[in-house]
Amino acid sequence: MGFEPPQRLVRALGRTYGRTAAAEWLDRLPELLPGALEQAGLTAERVVAPGGRSSLVVLVPGAALKLAPPAARPDLERDALAHWNGWGTVKLLGEAGEGGLLLERLHPEVSLRSLPEAKALLEAADTIRKLWVAPPAGHGFETVAARTERQAGLMASYQADADAGTLVTAALTARAELLAGTGTGTGTTAGADAGSGPGSDETFLLHGAFRQGKVLAGDRSPWLAVGPEPLVGERAYDLARLVRDRVEDLVAASAGASTARRRVNKLADSLEVDRERLRGWTLFRAVESATRALTAGLRADAELLLEFAGWL
Numbered sequence: 001m002g003f004e005p006p007q008r009l010v011r012a013l014g015r016t017y018g019r020t021a022a023a024e025w026l027d028r029l030p031e032l033l034p035g036a037l038e039q040a041g042l043t044a045e046r047v048v049a050p051g052g053r054s055s056l057v058v059l060v061p062g063a064a065l066k067l068a069p070p071a072a073r074p075d076l077e078r079d080a081l082a083h084w085n086g087w088g089t090v091k092l093l094g095e096a097g098e099g100g101l102l103l104e105r106l107h108p109e110v111s112l113r114s115l116p117e118a119k120a121l122l123e124a125a126d127t128i129r130k131l132w133v134a135p136p137a138g139h140g141f142e143t144v145a146a147r148t149e150r151q152a153g154l155m156a157s158y159q160a161d162a163d164a165g166t167l168v169t170a171a172l173t174a175r176a177e178l179l180a181g182t183g184t185g186t187g188t189t190a191g192a193d194a195g196s197g198p199g200s201d202e203t204f205l206l207h208g209a210f211r212q213g214k215v216l217a218g219d220r221s222p223w224l225a226v227g228p229e230p231l232v233g234e235r236a237y238d239l240a241r242l243v244r245d246r247v248e249d250l251v252a253a254s255a256g257a258s259t260a261r262r263r264v265n266k267l268a269d270s271l272e273v274d275r276e277r278l279r280g281w282t283l284f285r286a287v288e289s290a291t292r293a294l295t296a297g298l299r300a301d302a303e304l305l306l307e308f309a310g311w312l
């Protein structure tokens with residue numbers, strides 16, 4: 001099958017994994033895709049475009065084939081999807097080729113971003129609630145502490161930055177307090193099997209990259225989550241990325257700051273998550289994304305995220 005990978009994927013892979021590593025994997029796609037299709041006994045219908053930022057998705061009869069580079073850890077996505085077994089997420093149907101996952105076919109052109117904001121947040125909250133379950137025994141998922149420690153190391157280099165430095169320091173301080181279980185409320189847990197006590201002690205299986213664009217329309221269920229970057233930890237971390245959805249609209253609005261703070265409170269209350277822990281993780285994740293944008297030379301994106309973070 002002759003094709004050109006979507007340009008959004010090409011750009012995003014280069015920013016995330018480095019141009020050399022991204023180019024090497026993209027150069028292999030012309031052999032990886034036919035091999036995966038042959039192994040699964042399938043024929044390709046079309047490549048989903050603009051598609052995702054870390055994988056190639058190809059529609060096949062009755063399903064979708066997803067190919068991701070090794071650095072994206074498709075093995076962990078496989079394990080998480082197998083554990084959820086279609087409860088709130090796309091269903092894993094099997095594996096195909098190197099880094100290939102055969103998935104239930106959804107409607108890639110229809111995500112929660114197609115809904116009015118209030119309705120989208122309501123549906124998003126209902127979806128993410130289903131994902132918060134105890135992780136499987138002997139799992140290989142990293143923890144919130146481990147993932148954010150790696151991110152914090154990269155963020156620290158921006159503490160002297162004239163524009164981002166103050167917020168980077170605030171975000172790193174918030175992370176330290178959240179992991180120590182200090183400076184916040186005790187939070188609430190959804191069940192003794194998944195964790196108890198302060199939010200930092202929760203051990204839920206998390207989506208890791210949850211936002212409106214990661215929830216697609218389906219036939220088996222109206223809305224199903226896709227594209228997890230799974231890890232284990234507290235629910236407030238998982239919810240934090242959703243808080244800043246449609247950040248460009250928030251920043252453009254005259255009441256953006258108050259709207260953002262109300263969103264934190266409403267999401268926290270509706271999902272029984274401590275407000276201050278959600279605010280802290282939202283700050284950390286927004287600033288972390290901003291520093292990655294600065295590293296990639298995307299200053300306009302970084303400025304949006306820093307303005308949002310400053311409201312918290």
